[in-house]
Amino acid sequence: xxAQCSTCQQTFDTESFGPQDCPHCGMRVHLVDPRAQPREEPxxxxxxxxxxxxxxxxxxxxxxGFFAGFLETTKQALFHPRELFEPMTVSDTRGAFSYAWIATxxxxxxxxxxxxxxxxxxxxxxxxxxxxDPQVAxxxxxxxxxxxxxxxxxxxxLLPISSVISIFLGAGLLHLMVMMVGANNRGFNATFRAYCFxxxxxxxxxxxxxxxxxxxxxxxxxxxxxxxxxQRTTGGKATAAVLLVVALGCLCCCLLYGIVAASxxxxxxxxxxx
Numbered sequence: 001x002x003a004q005c006s007t008c009q010q011t012f013d014t015e016s017f018g019p020q021d022c023p024h025c026g027m028r029v030h031l032v033d034p035r036a037q038p039r040e041e042p043x044x045x046x047x048x049x050x051x052x053x054x055x056x057x058x059x060x061x062x063x064x065g066f067f068a069g070f071l072e073t074t075k076q077a078l079f080h081p082r083e084l085f086e087p088m089t090v091s092d093t094r095g096a097f098s099y100a101w102i103a104t105x106x107x108x109x110x111x112x113x114x115x116x117x118x119x120x121x122x123x124x125x126x127x128x129x130x131x132x133d134p135q136v137a138x139x140x141x142x143x144x145x146x147x148x149x150x151x152x153x154x155x156x157x158l159l160p161i162s163s164v165i166s167i168f169l170g171a172g173l174l175h176l177m178v179m180m181v182g183a184n185n186r187g188f189n190a191t192f193r194a195y196c197f198x199x200x201x202x203x204x205x206x207x208x209x210x211x212x213x214x215x216x217x218x219x220x221x222x223x224x225x226x227x228x229x230x231q232r233t234t235g236g237k238a239t240a241a242v243l244l245v246v247a248l249g250c251l252c253c254c255l256l257y258g259i260v261a262a263s264x265x266x267x268x269x270x271x272x273x274x
């Protein structure tokens with residue numbers, strides 16, 4: 001076959017492809033076999049795009065509707081928490097706060113109502129058990145309007161305000177513990193949203209008897225689970241943060257009960273000495 005030298009442009013006869021010397025100028029010539037396919041380098045795997053962060057149905061209530069957005073978010077939080085928290089964005093706090101405020105306030109209204117009914121029942125039972133003692137009857141008579149005021153008046157009036165305080169106080173304490181255990185990977189917004197949407201079980205406070213305890217335990221567990229996804233942390237660190245909040249709450253309750261008990265004992269001692 002004929003080949004052409006790329007240097008002197010002269011043609012010569014050859015029987016093979018590959019590197020060889022030109023018989024005219026002596027320069028090295030590389031003859032490429034046209035039948036050979038060029039070797040293709042394997043394409044590098046494209047990096048996986050980051051998962052798109054999503055808003056909750058509640059935060060899309062303009063499109064879904066107020067009640068539909070709230071109910072769908074509550075359903076996901078209670079029964080499909082991974083679907084809710086894994087893709088959840090951490091860039092907004094207003095929607096999270098409004099959801100937590102509604103859930104806490106609605107549950108609190110029913111909890112106050114059941115507490116009020118329970119108090120009225122207990123007051124009637126105590127009045128029947130006095131055996132006609134005028135002093136005990138007078139004491140119960142003084143307590144009834146006071147408790148009615150606390151439950152029926154101040155309780156319902158102050159509940160929306162106390163819900164706001166409890167949300168920011170609870171989220172702040174939780175974030176403090178998140179920082180203590182080294183789980184603060186995405187800032188306060190992540191903790192705040194985990195705490196707020198973790199308040200979905202507060203609706204169970206509307207159930208009489210054990211509803212309040214169910215709401216408390218479930219909310220703590222759900223907030224801890226939400227931390228795993230929103231703070232991108234481990235289950236151990238999230239659990240430790242929640243348990244530290246529980247421990248601090250128990251300590252504060254013990255101190256409060258101790259102060260009240262000491263005050264009662266001091267008052268009784270003072271009355272006895274008088």
